[in-house]
Amino acid sequence: MYCFSDNKMRKPQRFLSYIYTIATRSFLVFFLVLGGCGQAYFPIQLNGISRSERTANQENTEVVIIPMTLETAKKANLEYYKRRVVKAGNLREPAKILPVSEAMQEFLPKQNDPGPYIMGIGDVISFTTFDKNNEDVTVLLTRDLVVKEDGYLYISPIGRIKAVGLSQLQLEDQIYQKFLEEDYGIDFELAITGFNSKNIIMISQKDGPTKIPYLSRPIYLDELLSSSNIKTVPGSDIRIKILRGDNKYVVSMLNLFEKSRKKIRLFPNDKIFIEPLNYRKEHVLIVGETGAQRSTQINSIERQTLSDTLFGSPVLNTVTSDFSQIYVLRKNKKIFNAYHLDITDPTRINFASKFEMRPDDVIFVATQPLSLYSRTLNQILGSTGLTLQARDTLKAELR
Template structure:
């Protein structure tokens, strides 16, 4: 029967479920047991300390940190003059209350992600250097470079204040210097009753400095001690400097222990994922090798007649194949010089083995280009045979090629 829209529907009604790839091709190496950690950290050790007759004053050296440099965690605001122009959109951070002010948080790699511009490295830069870098990137991306830049949240540089204060806090370091009296005020002030035996201790870069509370309020220079990133301020009512330093050292060790535990758990998880990934890759490679050596059961369609190469076409996994897929396969194809595109047949036997001689043949007339659309919708089934007839002139040419040697032999015998 000719291949038409109706016959294609009839041919495609036959039940067929394509073979599927093994489940290993859909699995991933994720889904591990997660970070295990190292359990709770030990409780800090606290010891009582007796009061001395006098407290030693140890003032940290003067510092000059220079202009503020943007760090990881800071939130910068990018303001454009036109609030309706969507050249810069919010990606991370906070949306400012003003019209076209967009907030961006500096990520771990020191960059902010600006839409239509990409990631811009501003970590470690001053505000002026960051403005110059953003200006250059906006110009490179042909975006109006009219903008202003400011820091909305200072999260990268901090000073911790604890001990005998109203509210232990973490004070950020901003564009203006942070002094000792300001840090204590940010924590609600000192709450000790007896200032004669209290001191303010500053832990900086592994060294502990001490300012007696009585000296702090008596001398203006001590109140204006400039603090830097990483300083820890502790108001203590005890006198032993070594024990106070041991407290800070203990806190650092606990933090290092927690960090090392997280790193170890992450390495363990990465190792587990790598092992799973290797097992999946090995299983997939073994299957592909078996497939290459024809050790896996496949469904085939056979191409014969006037095709470029008598071959078989493997039906794909997880989907059906059409007559056009097989005809336009690189190993097959119909040579137009010898093949008769008017007579392309699909032969399909009966599914019942007792009806072996029952064969249905569909004919595709490819002279009409619109019939090729039907070929893309005609679904193939296992063991279908695609047969392309030869052109009449091809048949005559082959007959002549077979007769010509015989004529030469007769003429040669007659001349003898």
């Protein structure tokens, strides 16, 4: 049996440690060399074209840097707040994003007089006759007559009279001629008291179809909507569509109640559709050194500012965010205006509270240069740490 001394046992271990140290340092140098060539880190990516080809095929947009001051913020706030409407009712075609001006193209009815009422089946007529008895006293007899399914009225003593398709004046002429033919010298008068053959249908997404009885007095659109408790949400509009025979009219509810707007009278058998505009939700994108990249919602009523967006939620990181490089990117035709804010001087934060956000603005926060260096170093040292861990594991196995 051979016995080895403790010193003899340690020599191979020292040799292995020396080999692992050289390998680790060589790996680190190799990593740094490849890092300079852009090959040290391999992200998950599609195997398609090369990185240079991908970059060449991207669209490049001109960016104009504008310092954010009170004057430039005031000028930027003059830009129209563009709301858009989503038209997505037809599932067989893609949704359309339309400006409000296109989604709400008014077409108002020019004719505001429905003309004489034309009688139909089910209408009720109050018929009064004036006759004299044997004592030469005028006797009034009033009765309600209903237009039957065949379109006729029955009037005693002259019999059946066709009423469907006639106005009140035309029906009076028919009855008068019938009295003359039958040689009855009776005075009479009639009035339409039940407009049962005609009505107005109002259809809304909330309540569905509602039947509105037609009346002898004029019915106006604004009065009908008010009595039906149809209201707009602040900052939004409702598209009112009127189908009248073969014609279609479109009215904005906001414009309907203007004092200068002529009142719109409703006709018999009008169909009114209440269609609230499907506004697209408005967002601002927040990217860069902001933790998670995200979007935040804004609206045309509250008019959130850059200050609300930056400080209303944890966006800026006091360690890694570069407070001297905060940008608001806003599309201006074919270029982007980049409003630059540097809040290393705290007094400039006031500019952020004056700058209103607009839909599709992009807030970009740059990264501190030291943070970029630190992350690169952490990735390198992290890879080195994995190598050292593998060395220690192998040494433990060889013992």
